Amino acid sequence: MKAMDLAELAAFEAVARHKSFRRASEERGVTASAVSHAVSGLEARMGIRLLNRTTRSVSVTDAGAMLLSRLSLALGDIGAALDGLNQFRDTPFGKVRINVPSSIAPFVLGPVLGGLIAANPHLALEVIATDQLVDIVAEGFDAGIRLGESLRDGMTALKIAPRLRFAVVGSPGYFQKNPMPRTPDDLGGHVCIQNLYPTGTRYPWDFAKGGRAIAFQPTGPLSTDNHELMVQAAIAGVGLAYVWEDRAAQGIRDGQLLRCLDGWCQPEDWLYLYYPTRKYMSAGLRAVIQAMRA
Structure with a gap:
C-alpha cells in the first residue's frame, strides 16, 4: 500500500466517524480542503461513492459503512504498531487528546502539566475544555475527565x-445588608446566583452534615454555567454563589469574598480519567495516567 493510499483511508475514516470534514481536519491537523481532496481521490480510485455530502451534512453510504467497519480496526492496529516504537525511545512520542470540564480544568490539569511535559518532551498534549457532555470516541479523544458518574460500557475509569x-461565598458588602446563613435552611431568605448546566437546566446546591442531606434550589436575578462569572458577580454583591472552592480561593484570600456554610460543603465524588477499554494503550496516554493517578 502506498503512503497516499493510507493517508486517504485515514482521512475517510476521520470524516466518516465525525460526520464532518471540518472536525476531521481539526483532528488530523490539516485543512478541510485537504481532507476533502483525499476522500475524493479515494472515491475516484475505488470507483464508488463512500460519503453523501450536502452543504449541511455528511453521511456514510452502505459501501462507506462496510469500509469503515473494517478500516477502524485496521488503523487502530497500525497506530498501535507505530506507538509500540515508543519502547525504543527515552520518552513517549505523539499526540494525546483529552476532554475535561472547563469549570474544573485549571485545578485538575494545572498542577500536573509542568511535570508531565517536562518529563515527556516529545508528547503533544491537546486539551479541550468544555462543560458539554462529550462522546470521547466519536469526537476522537484518547481520554476524558468526569466527576464520579456512570460511564457507558467499553470504558475504563481510574480515580485521579x-x-x-x-463553597458558598458572598461579598462583605452583601453580608453587611444580609445575615450570614448558619444552615442551608437559612438560604431561602437570600439572593442566590443560580447554577446552570450547559443545557440550560438548573441544578441545586447540595449540602450534607450529620447524616442530613439537603438539595437547595436557589433563586435570584442571575443564572449562568460559568463559575468565573459567578465569582465576579458575588464579588460585585449580586448575591451568594455556589462555586468550586478553588475558584473562589483568591477572592477569599483578598478579602473580596467571605465563605459560609463551610461545614455543610462536603467533598464531591472522586474525579475519574476514563478511556476506551482496549488491549493496547498508547505510551503517551500511559504517561498522562501515571501523572494524574490519585
Missing part, C-alpha cells in the same frame, strides 16, 4: 486527584 468540593 484532586478531590474537589463546593
